[in-house]
Amino acid sequence: MNHQFQLPGSYKKWTYGLIGAGVIALLYGFIALHPFEQAGHGHGNASSTRFWAVLLQNSVFWLLVVNAAMFFLCVTTMAMGGWQVALRRVPEAISSVVPILGVITFAILMAIVWGGRTDIYHWLDKEAVAKDAILNGKKGFLNPIFFSVWSFLTIFGWWALGRKMRSLSLKSDQNGPMDYETGKKWIWTNTVYASLFAVVFTLTVASTIPWLWLMSIDAHWYSTMYSWYTFASTFVSGMSLIALFIIYLKNRGQLEYVTDEHLHDIGKFMFAFSVFWTYLWFSQYMLIWYSNQPEETKYFIERIGTAEKAGPFKGIFFFNVIVNFLCPLLILMKKGSKRNWTVVTFMAVLIILGHWIDFYQMVMPGTLHEKAELMPFEFGIACLFIGLIMWGAGQYLGKHSLLAKNHPFLKESMIHHT
Amino acid sequence: MAGGIKKFVVGCFDDEKVLFPAVKNVRKAGYKIHDVYTPFPVHGLDHAIGIRETSLHTAGFIYAITGTTTALTFISWVFTKDWPLNIGGKPHFALPAWIPITFELTVLFSAVGMVLTFCYLCQLAPFVKKHHFHARATDDLFVMAIECTDKTNDAEVQAFLQQAGATEVNVQNAETGWWIGRYDREQKLYKEEKGY
Numbered sequence: 001m002n003h004q005f006q007l008p009g010s011y012k013k014w015t016y017g018l019i020g021a022g023v024i025a026l027l028y029g030f031i032a033l034h035p036f037e038q039a040g041h042g043h044g045n046a047s048s049t050r051f052w053a054v055l056l057q058n059s060v061f062w063l064l065v066v067n068a069a070m071f072f073l074c075v076t077t078m079a080m081g082g083w084q085v086a087l088r089r090v091p092e093a094i095s096s097v098v099p100i101l102g103v104i105t106f107a108i109l110m111a112i113v114w115g116g117r118t119d120i121y122h123w124l125d126k127e128a129v130a131k132d133a134i135l136n137g138k139k140g141f142l143n144p145i146f147f148s149v150w151s152f153l154t155i156f157g158w159w160a161l162g163r164k165m166r167s168l169s170l171k172s173d174q175n176g177p178m179d180y181e182t183g184k185k186w187i188w189t190n191t192v193y194a195s196l197f198a199v200v201f202t203l204t205v206a207s208t209i210p211w212l213w214l215m216s217i218d219a220h221w222y223s224t225m226y227s228w229y230t231f232a233s234t235f236v237s238g239m240s241l242i243a244l245f246i247i248y249l250k251n252r253g254q255l256e257y258v259t260d261e262h263l264h265d266i267g268k269f270m271f272a273f274s275v276f277w278t279y280l281w282f283s284q285y286m287l288i289w290y291s292n293q294p295e296e297t298k299y300f301i302e303r304i305g306t307a308e309k310a311g312p313f314k315g316i317f318f319f320n321v322i323v324n325f326l327c328p329l330l331i332l333m334k335k336g337s338k339r340n341w342t343v344v345t346f347m348a349v350l351i352i353l354g355h356w357i358d359f360y361q362m363v364m365p366g367t368l369h370e371k372a373e374l375m376p377f378e379f380g381i382a383c384l385f386i387g388l389i390m391w392g393a394g395q396y397l398g399k400h401s402l403l404a405k406n407h408p409f410l411k412e413s414m415i416h417h418t
Numbered sequence: 419m420a421g422g423i424k425k426f427v428v429g430c431f432d433d434e435k436v437l438f439p440a441v442k443n444v445r446k447a448g449y450k451i452h453d454v455y456t457p458f459p460v461h462g463l464d465h466a467i468g469i470r471e472t473s474l475h476t477a478g479f480i481y482a483i484t485g486t487t488t489a490l491t492f493i494s495w496v497f498t499k500d501w502p503l504n505i506g507g508k509p510h511f512a513l514p515a516w517i518p519i520t521f522e523l524t525v526l527f528s529a530v531g532m533v534l535t536f537c538y539l540c541q542l543a544p545f546v547k548k549h550h551f552h553a554r555a556t557d558d559l560f561v562m563a564i565e566c567t568d569k570t571n572d573a574e575v576q577a578f579l580q581q582a583g584a585t586e587v588n589v590q591n592a593e594t595g596w597w598i599g600r601y602d603r604e605q606k607l608y609k610e611e612k613g614y
Contacts, residue, residue: 282514282517285514286514286515286517286518289514290506290514290515292506292507292508307509333479335475417461417462
């Protein structure tokens with residue numbers, strides 16, 4: 001069988017359609033929302049704040065989602081997981097979008113930080129920081145120079161190590177099957193780069209990057225649960241995205257060796273990390289609710305409000321639990337549903353939407369407060385990023401073989417049985 | 419005493435590679451496999467023997483929701499009806515504080531319930547004995563027991579197993595249920611059944 005995939009016209013049509021819709025939304029934003037007008041922290045020009053907040057939410061979310069695909073590859077590589085070999089070109093393709101979204105995200109972050117958008121990041125306001133004991137104490141971490149340098153190094157690290165992992169995989173296609181010694185050495189090289197990626201990932205996604213990019217919106221507030229919570233959100237969305245691509249390619253008659261067994265395992269990841277997300281979501285809420293200290297409860301008062309007055313994000317906040325916890329828990333629990341393409345497709349879309357909304361309620365309350373909106377502009381920008389992911393992943397899938405045919409663990413993957 | 423005494427033709431195999439085709443052929447010939455005893459879990463053997471999927475997980479789900487319900491109803495009854503306490507000014511119906519206990523009880527009920535159900539399904543319990551078809555089934559032999567009916571010609575089955583690659587073949591009369599007592603029980607039965 002030929003493992004070379006020709007991108008069908010319908011795929012391209014959808015890709016360019018989504019990008020087109022996104023570009024229209026972006027143009028609308030440039031014209032109608034006056035993004036270059038200044039707005040002070042907490043008051044003033046809500047429409048320009050909206051423009052940057054929506055871009056921040058989408059760029060960070062989608063970048064972390066595509067990067068999660070590479071994290072999945074690295075983790076299974078380090079664990080000597082053979083089962084992913086038959087499908088590994090799919091996460092590779094998704095992670096190949098990291099440089100594109102990385103550049104866009106970096107540009108947006110720099111525009112916010114060096115454009116002095118104190119409405120997004122309050123800690124950019126030098127006068128306010130000087131008067132504020134808490135922000136003053138965080139000055140060493142929350143300042144434009146550290147922010148820029150660390151963001152750059154982070155995105156560079158994801159890009160460089162991800163590229164290395166992909167090129168190792170692609171190069172193996174060119175030579176014939178590996179003998180024992182070559183294979184052992186090749187697996188070792190993979191493991192080394194996967195471990196390096198995991199270290200970079202831990203220092204960034206699992207700790208500093210969510211603090212810098214998202215948590216610093218609510219600069220006075222902090223939560224030690226926040227980075228894991230962000231990671232869980234993006235990882236489960238990443239697994240859902242992988243599932244969507246696999247089902248699409250299977251429907252096109254590709255990925256000959258990927259069976260229901262593989263999809264079952266992906267489904268398990270979607271199920272398990274939905275539960276893990278809930279664990280962190282709830283722990284963060286419960287500890288703050290329990291200790292009941294004003295500087296900590298502020299975060300939730302901005303979202304769900306108090307017993308007397310409901311906050312503007314109350315509906316979204318509880319919508320999250322239903323979509324990101326109850327639905328995956330009850331629908332994906334059965335073995336049969338994890339093997340059913342229709343159910344997995346539906347759940348994958350639902351999970352990605354749910355976590356996109358989750359990021360929405362991370363970014364909006366601290367920037368737009370009750371003025372946040374969920375209108376075509378918000379969805380249009382999301383379309384732009386989805387289109388870019390489809391375009392980048394499509395380039396990779398169309399250019400390279402869909403099977404890592406010389407991978408030493410290929411047979412293990414072919415006979416994989418859960 | 420559940421099973422009653424039955425006659426079995428027992429074949430021992432010393433290789434998985436021989437066992438799998440043998441299982442297939444025995445089933446194809448129409449003999450009823452009582453069970454295959456292996457020294458370690460053999461992947462895909464359950465499927466090859468043709469036993470149905472376990473419903474242990476369904477039982478687990480039922481135990482779990484029982485645990486959830488127990489925890490929520492009991493705690494809410496205690497803290498809102500039976501003995502309301504003011505804890506840090508929190509409302510009496512303090513759902514977030516109960517979630518960890520609810521979770522624990524869900525896990526506890528499903529874990530304990532599933533272990534007990536598993537033991538029952540596998541007929542395992544302390545002090546309870548089961549017939550051993552071959553002592554080396556716990557060491558290095560794959561032991562297949564074929565259940566006989568009145569009409570089974572056991573010589574034919576023995577020959578069939580031998581031809582399928584069994585290294586050792588014999589006929590045993592055994593109690594299939596579980597009982598409390600000594601392992602040599604079946605020896606006594608064997609003597610009594612001499613004229614079978």
